Structures are given as C-alpha cells and as structure tokens.
Amino acid sequence: MKYNPPSNQSPFAPSVYPAFGQRAIISGIKRQRQAAQKASRSPRAARTLTESDLRIPGRVLIKRRQLLQKVPLCERTILNLEKRGQFPRRFSITSRLVAWDLKEVDAWIAEQQTAARLPAVPQAHPVQRKALR
Template structure:
C-alpha cells in the first residue's frame, strides 16, 4: 500500500513555516523572521585587569565581574556587606553600570587579612556532627 499525504497539511509542516523576511503569527503577535540565522555567540567575558593597569596612579574603578574575580564572594554576600557598611560602597556610573574603587577593595582585603591573623579572632572550624541513631 502506498502512502498518500493528507490534502490539508498540518500547520506545523515545514512547508508552512515562514521563510526569511516573511511574517509569522505567534501567540497573537506578528513576528518577523531574521534574514540570517543567529550563530551562537560566545559569552561576554569581563576584561581582566593587567598588572600595569593595577599600578596606574589615580583612581581605578573596577566593574562587577572584575570585582568577583578579585574577591571570592558571591554578589548577594557583597550586597549584604555593603548594606551593613562592612564592604566598600559601589559607584553608580550609569543607570545600568556600577563600579568599585580598586584602592578601597584592596584596603578591605588587607583589613580582612590582618583581622584573620589576630590571636583573639575565632577561626572557622568544622562543626562536630552528632552520631546518628
């Protein structure tokens, strides 16, 4: 027996899909298909600071990704520390861009190192586990 395709093709058939430049109705909205397919772009990576840039006199501002490379904390922890006044405050450069002063961040790191070396400061120790029953 020979296969006979239906006379009324499915709306999802490949021949019914719009080609480049044609309109498609998706969820009640008219969307125009791109003329060239988008190839997967590499993810944006923040610029890594070099040693020569770190030694430039004057104020050096670092963006969020550069701060996260320098300080091993997550964004939420940094925000909480800023709110409590325990971390350098950020600068608002534009409505979508914030930065930190590199000297203040370096001073904060040095302060944390000296506080950790003081004899009266408790160090992190593993919590003993209770035996299971």
C-alpha cells in the same frame, strides 16, 4: 537476571532516533558552537585586570565581573556586606552600570588579612536568660 550485552548499533541510527538523522544532530551541534563563539566575542565582556592596570596612578574603577574575580564572594554576600557597612560601597556610573574603587577593595582585602592573623576573639555575646520561677 540475565545479562544483555550492549548492541553495536550506532546511537544515531534511524531505529533509535526515528525523528532525527545524523545530519540533524550534527547541524544542531554546529549551531551551538557558533552561538558560543559569538557569545565569547561579545563587546560587553569585561576585560581581566593586569599588573599594568593596577600600577596606573589615580583612581581605577572595577566592574562587577572584575570584583568577583578579585574577591571570592558571591554577589549577594557582597551586597549584604555593603548594606552593613563592612565592604566598600559601589557607586553608579550610569543607570545600569556600577563600579567599585580598586584602592578601597584592596584596602578591605588587606584589612581582612590582618584580622585573620590576629588571635580569635569571640564574636557572639552571651544571651542573658530570665530566671525560671
């Protein structure tokens, strides 16, 4: 095979992209940046938990995004654990918003830590098989 060196032609040159000029590509990039800035300023964005939030007396509620920051599990795993009764239950605040009690989540995390420090106990029970005739 023969080696073909790369050309020094600009990737925005009209011969490479005849339908797009450099201005069209740059304006598209600008639109993407503006949309990203608007999305980051969204009023629905969840605030992050701070140490002062954790010290407030009484019940502290956390939303889904805050829970996912605190517990390194995916949403589906958390839902499955809730159904089995192995994770604190969510409760609905409105028809579209659910929350968890921070104290219950912290207690669950502490429980998981103590269980991890205990000696390993086999989880599965041996399956009894029928004798072959």
